[in-house]
Amino acid sequence: MKTYSVLFVCMGNICRSPTAHGIFRQKVIAHRLADFVRVDSAGTHNYHPGNPPDTRSQTHAAARGYDIADLRARQIQNTDFEDHDLILAMDWDNLALLQEICPAEHQTKVRRFTEFCLQSDSPVVPDPYFGGVDGFEQVLDLVEDASEGLLRHVKTQIGRAG
DSSP states (O other): OOOEEEEEEESSSSSHHHHHHHHHHHHHHHTTOTTTEEEEEEESSOSSTTOOOOHHHHHHHHHTTOOOTTOOOOBOOHHHHHHOSEEEESSHHHHHHHHHHSOGGGGGGEEEGGGGOSSOOOSSOOOOTTSOHHHHHHHHHHHHHHHHHHHHHHHHHHTOOO
16 A cells, blocks of 8 residues: 655744644544554744744644644755655745745645645635734644545545545
């Protein structure tokens, strides 16, 4: 059975992409797909290398049962484009940055995460960094929604129904 790898990308890899990483990782484990699906996250910028997710992201995620404290920020590398099957940007700016640096043969891997939303029609997962509590809750709502759609997609890619 094919192993499938998903990389979540935001700007600094301390709010949105580690939240998506942690939530999707937990869904993969819950569906007994951890042997078949790899999950990672990165940032387009190298603002916070080696740092854990923003404490607000950790607090809000933990309140919904997601532990993201083990994750560490890193910047996307050239090898990521080859190593991952799907590279999901959180917003238009990061999508454009990824498309700019992505080799031509891997362009089809780069997409927006919210394309997988089942209920929301939000085109992006907005950056909560400079906002208040509501922003972090909105990130969680969108990430949970998109993760469900992404899980369906990944199951088809690895040949597992259900």
